[in-house]
Amino acid sequence: MDYPFFENVYEVVKLIPRGRVSSYGAIARYLGAAKSARAVGYALNKASIMPDVPAHRVVNRNGLLTGRHHFSHPDAMEQALVAEGIPVRENQVQDLGKYYWDPTQELTI
DNA sequence: CCGTTGACGCCAT
DNA sequence: TATGGCGCCAACG
Numbered sequence: 001m002d003y004p005f006f007e008n009v010y011e012v013v014k015l016i017p018r019g020r021v022s023s024y025g026a027i028a029r030y031l032g033a034a035k036s037a038r039a040v041g042y043a044l045n046k047a048s049i050m051p052d053v054p055a056h057r058v059v060n061r062n063g064l065l066t067g068r069h070h071f072s073h074p075d076a077m078e079q080a081l082v083a084e085g086i087p088v089r090e091n092q093v094q095d096l097g098k099y100y101w102d103p104t105q106e107l108t109i
Numbered sequence: 110c111c112g113t114t115g116a117c118g119c120c121a122t
Numbered sequence: 123t124a125t126g127g128c129g130c131c132a133a134c135g
Contacts, residue, residue, distance in 0.1 A: 005132065024117055028131095039132045041116035046133090048116090060117065067116030077116095 005031070009043040010050070012103050016057045019084045020101035021093055023061045030103035045070055056080040057101075063093035 001007060008031050016022050024037040024044075033039070044055045048070050056077045060066045068077040068091060078088045087094040 003133080028117085033131080035118085035130045036132070037117040038115055038130070039117090042114085042132065044116055055116080058116075065116090070116060 005033070005036070005039065006043040006046065009040050010047055010053050013044070013047075013053050013055060013058060015103065015107070016054060016101055018054075019086060019099065021057045021059050021063075021081070021086060021096070021099050022101045022103065023059060025061050026102045026104065027058065030107070041067065059093055059096075063096035065091045065093070 009027060012027050012030060013022075024040040025034075028034055028037045028040050031040075040058075044053070044058060044067065047053045048055055055067070056071070058067070065077050065081075065088065068074055071077050078091065081088050081093065086099050093099065
């Protein structure tokens, strides 16, 4: 509540459908802060304790699971994605374009 | 108030 | 095509 940017990040991440993934940069752009992709990652790090925020559905622009070390187990992120039907190999989402979810494209606000 | 940190991304080699 | 360097910006101490 005190930090609108963080809260906005959480709200958008909550909207990512099961079986789809988005990227830090895409979320930043949607929030009107195109150059704040790193801050999005920072926000998700602080939110890793929040169960209702599917942080595992956010990867970098190449589909790499760059935030996997911040989960309870280094492989928890990959396992969560695979459980949703998203193919992951070598810490990278395969066929990213097929599962990519861009808020600026999907959301009409 | 200022320097550091970091789950990023673009641009120049 | 593949790395590496650098800018960006919100939060923190």
